[in-house]
Amino acid sequence: MSIEVPAEGLQEILKMIEGDITSERVSIIMLERKIRIKGKSFPTEVLDDIIEATRNLVFPPEPVLGKFLVVTGIDRSGKETQCFNPKGIKGVVPIYDFLRDSSYKVLKVSLPSYDTTLGALVASYLKKPSNIVIKGELSKDYAWILWSLDRAKHNNSILEWLKDDKKNMALSRRWLESNVVYQKIHGIDEKRVLNLEKNIIKQDYTFIIDLPADIALKRAEKSEERKDFYEDVAFLEKVRQLFLHLQDHYPFGKVFIIDGTNPPDVVNKQILDSLRELGI
Numbered sequence: 496m497s498i499e500v501p502a503e504g505l506q507e508i509l510k511m512i513e514g515d516i517t518s519e520r521v522s523i524i525m526l527e528r529k530i531r532i533k534g535k536s537f538p539t540e541v542l543d544d545i546i547e548a549t550r551n552l553v554f555p556p557e558p559v560l561g562k563f564l565v566v567t568g569i570d571r572s573g574k575e576t577q578c579f580n581p582k583g584i585k586g587v588v589p590i591y592d593f594l595r596d597s598s599y600k601v602l603k604v605s606l607p608s609y610d611t612t613l614g615a616l617v618a619s620y621l622k623k624p625s626n627i628v629i630k631g632e633l634s635k636d637y638a639w640i641l642w643s644l645d646r647a648k649h650n651n652s653i654l655e656w657l658k659d660d661k662k663n664m665a666l667s668r669r670w671l672e673s674n675v676v677y678q679k680i681h682g683i684d685e686k687r688v689l690n691l692e693k694n695i696i697k698q699d700y701t702f703i704i705d706l707p708a709d710i711a712l713k714r715a716e717k718s719e720e721r722k723d724f725y726e727d728v729a730f731l732e733k734v735r736q737l738f739l740h741l742q743d744h745y746p747f748g749k750v751f752i753i754d755g756t757n758p759p760d761v762v763n764k765q766i767l768d769s770l771r772e773l774g775i
Contacts, residue, residue, distance in 0.1 A: 498538050500616065502631030508533050508545065509637040512644075516552050517690045523553050541627065544612040548647040555694045556650075561657035562775075563696060565670040565748075566590065566766075568704035568738060569731045571711040571718070572755045574668045577704065577766055579603065586760030593767055594664055597775060602656040604649050604667035606642075613645040639678040643692055646671060650695050657696075670698055672745045676737040680730060685744045697747035700773070702766055705739065706755035708732035749773075 508530055515526045527546050534542045566574045575581060580589035594601045608614035609623070618625035620638050653665045671692055675685045708731035741750055753765050 497626055497628045498541065499628050499630050500537060500541055500619075502629050502633045504534060504536065505616075505629060506633055506637050509640040512545075512549055512552070513637070513640060513687075513691055516549070521553060523550055540612055541616070544648065545644060548613060548644040551647040551650045552643070552691065552694055556654050556696050557658060559654060559657035559696070560659065560661040561663035561665065562661075562700065563653065563657060563665045563667070563698040563748075564590070564594075564700045564702070565667045565672065565698040566702045566704065567669050567673050568755060569706055569708065569711050569735050571714040572704040572706040573759060573762060574704060575605070576759055577702075577763060578605070578666060578668045584759050586758075587763045588767060590766065590770070591666055593770065594666065594775070599662055599664045599775075600660070602653060602663070602665045604653065604665065604670075606649075606667065606669040606673070607645050608649070611645070611648065613641070613648050617641050617645055635681050636683070639674060639681070639683050639688065640691065642674045642678075643688070643695075646674070646692070646695060653696055667698070671695055672698075672701060672741060672747075675745050676734055676741070679737060679744065680733050689745075699748045701741065701748050701750045702769070703738050703741065703750060703752045704755040704762065705735065705752050708735055710756060 511529055511533065512526070515521045526549065530546055530549065531542065534545070566578050568574055576584055576587060578590050580587045591601055591603055607617040609618045609625070612627065615625045615627040616629065619627050619629045620633055620641060656663050657665055671688075675688050678688055679685055708728045711731055712728050737744060739752065751766075751769050753762055755762060757765075
């Protein structure tokens with residue numbers, strides 16, 4: 496049975512979160528109180544997760560010893576394969592395994608995290624199958640904050656993991672850079688996204704798997720997964736171009752651009768060779 500969340504109330508909460516978090520002085524106690532009042536009709540698990548994620552947006556991160564690596568790119572570019580290789584594609588050593596074989600302890604993250612409450616809200620907005628249903632229309636002017644909350648839920652676990660040991664690494668399929676790029680196409684300025692997520696940890700290394708949009712859509716047609724409304728050739732090509740110029744919009748960490756038109760094993764070799772050059 497699906498859990499229903501009213502779009503109107505959710506939008507008011509998202510608007511409230513952005514307004515308070517980006518103000519010069521924010522009281523997390525007052526903000527939590529306002530969220531609970533506005534979301535009194537929400538299922539408890541949804542409201543509690545929104546509040547927990549909001550707390551993670553408030554406090555600046557402490558210095559860490561370990562490194563944070565992100566693999567990103569447009570839809571269907573092969574991020575999951577290179578990070579974790581769940582289908583066991585021949586010739587591909589997933590980055591996760593490579594790092595562990597190099598004596599690193601690795602925390603893995605994959606966004607959006609559709610199997611969580613906040614990730615399920617993202618799935619519902621994208622019209623993907625989800626156990627949570629947003630009832631009504633949510634404006635794109637605030638919908639992007641759903642991705643911010645989903646990411647914020649992971650922020651503290653990454654910080655805790657990385658702060659203790661330089662041999663601890665975090666590996667994420669997508670991070671904040673993805674929200675910056677995708678939402679910019681919808682008219683959401685990157686400064687707005689980065690201002691809300693100013694206290695979210697930024698990665699040390701970003702591997703962009705570059706793939707032309709038309710090839711990505713051909714891959715989508717062959718996939719059994721249901722497409723979301725971002726999977727449109729014109730839209731994805733605009734996203735691709737922003738990824739190719741990522742540091743103009745997201746100036747954090749060292750960026751590597753990998754040719755995603757190559758076979759998965761060739762893409763994999765390029766990524767692993769780059770990691771070796773970094774001394775990893």
